[in-house]
Amino acid sequence: MGLNNIKFSVGTALLMGAFATQNTLADSYVFITNTTPETVSVQVNHTGTQILQHGNQWAQEATQIAPYETKRVLRMNRYSGLKSGQTYNFDTVVSSGSSQVTFKQSMTGTWYGSTIKHGMQTASTTSPWYTDRNVYRINTVYAGLAAQTAVKAEYTGGYDDFHYTIHQNTVTEPVSNNADEIKVLSYNIYALPMVASKISERLAELPQHLNGYDVILMQEAFSSSRTGMLNQLAQQYPYQTHVPIGSGYNLFDSGVLVLSRYPIVKTAEMIYPDCTGTDCFADKGVIYAEIIKNGKAYHVTSTHTASFDTNEARALRQVQFQQIRQLINQQNIPSFDAVLMGGDFNVNKLLWPQDYQDMLTNLNATAPVSTGYTASTFDPRINKLAGAAGSGGTTVEYLDYVVSSNNHRQPTQSRNDVRILRSAADPLFMTWDLSDHFPVMGHFNYNP
Incomplete structure (x- = not known):
């Protein structure tokens, strides 16, 4: 292979690597941990003043989460195709039987990419919007048991990821005085x-x-x-x-x-x-x-x-x-x-x-x-x-x-x-x- 061809191949590889890295850093991901003994269903709803292209600019990556499992359920592009001043909302509905919680993100396009805020909604409570990386939680009831929903944004080096959980609290074992x-x-x-x-x-x-x-x-x-x-x-x-x-x-x-x-x-x-x-x-x-x-x-x-x-x-x-x-x-x-x-x-x-x-x-x-x-x-x-x-x-x-x-x-x-x-x-x-x-x-x- 000639020197020019080698230089071209190396340059192409570097550009492709940089492009892939840029695409990765331009995404935010939503992870959900199911701390319940039942499989939960996942449905992502996308609304806003503008709609992103499904499959290219956003994608739902899971429809179910097994008991005690963590899954990445949503990918959102934070840069490509977003319009400054427009809003892009994602509601991820997690349900099992008659119980349901919703994990929410709302993006706003800017000239340099986007900003984002995140929150949660249970049957009785809607959280405020959060923009930092603290842990936030809502006490609730899920499948008839005391539970909590919680969220934390995680720094990734690019755009933040979001980690949510539907978490049934440990059930206290009843004390038995029966000697047998x-x-x-x-x-x-x-x-x-x-x-x-x-x-x-x-x-x-x-x-x-x-x-x-x-x-x-x-x-x-x-x-x-x-x-x-x-x-x-x-x-x-x-x-x-x-x-x-x-x-x-x-x-x-x-x-x-x-x-x-x-x-x-x-x-x-x-x-x-x-x-x-x-x-x-x-x-x-x-x-x-x-x-x-x-x-x-x-x-x-x-x-x-x-x-x-x-x-x-x-x-x-x-x-x-x-x-x-x-x-x-x-x-x-x-x-x-x-x-x-x-x-x-x-x-x-x-x-x-x-x-x-x-x-x-x-x-x-x-x-x-x-x-x-x-x-x-x-x-x-x-x-x-x-x-x-x-x-x-x-x-x-x-x-x-x-x-x-x-x-x-x-x-x-x-x-x-x-x-x-x-x-x-x-x-x-x-x-x-x-x-x-x-x-x-x-x-x-x-x-x-």
Whole structure:
């Protein structure tokens, strides 16, 4: 190729790249996060003193948003074809059943491009127009539950993007005083320093989402921020175990503990003697607690077993389940007492069904039926923290359980209810999730 041809090709490529970049920077996008358990429909209506060309100057990019999913739903060109002094309005209607909210943008053409303002409308309230990048919200009711709509404009280096959410608030679990019913929440809270993001912000927010349970089993409570969180939780859960730690020096302790609404009368623990890979930086283990709820004894364990799916880690997990069983056996628990074992077991029953069966065999336990968000307990498709570097990558996994011992008091009804706990608070806006894992509530009923 001749020198002139090379120069022409390079120049053409640079011009095309610059043109593409200019087009990208000349667009604003609207993103919507659906924090409800139902799929919502999306309809964009465009009005104004002038109408932009559909497909070229604007486009609707989604017609539905699945539960807990974030989608880019609207593209608006902010420069090409806009007339100075003319207005261009976009109303994005999000609906499910009889519930509806509208997310609004209004552009005005200028000699240099456009200005824009944004807002929201619910069944009872229309917001003012906003022109800054603060978080704004409206309290509302959506699908019969307390909810909020919220918006934040985001700086992109070009024209701003807009992030909206229809966000159903966390439903408070009703407190049960029934001695023959117990609600045990297992939660890996992803408080892993040097890896996890926004630890202090998430742990500060967590207590208001953990109301009403009898017992909470925590894992990955490594960060020093746990102290403030546990102090807040002590108002509801005044009985708390220590966090087990190994006899030697390590970067992290076990990160596991038990919190209870009712008295803890006995504890025991085990630091697992073996580890694999980066798990060796923590004193992974299991904590046991005997809890007396209105005269009835419940024996619970919280654990975080070996991570990763190498052959070595998969085999080690099964050994650790046997060690949990040994710890239970050492307590000489009467057969008429209930024994519940929970935690981040790290066995993905979606990928390794035989490992899952081996887990139950080694624990000598029965798993309740799965309810709630049954797709997974770790889902990078909808959880930004799960997809972050240092977490789990792209694999959808079901890892967290509360199971019942076969050798002890048997429940008449039981379920493992996977719950998606999110916050639209300013520090967590666009992060949403409170951990990379979803918590699981083990709900067990027994005959008197």
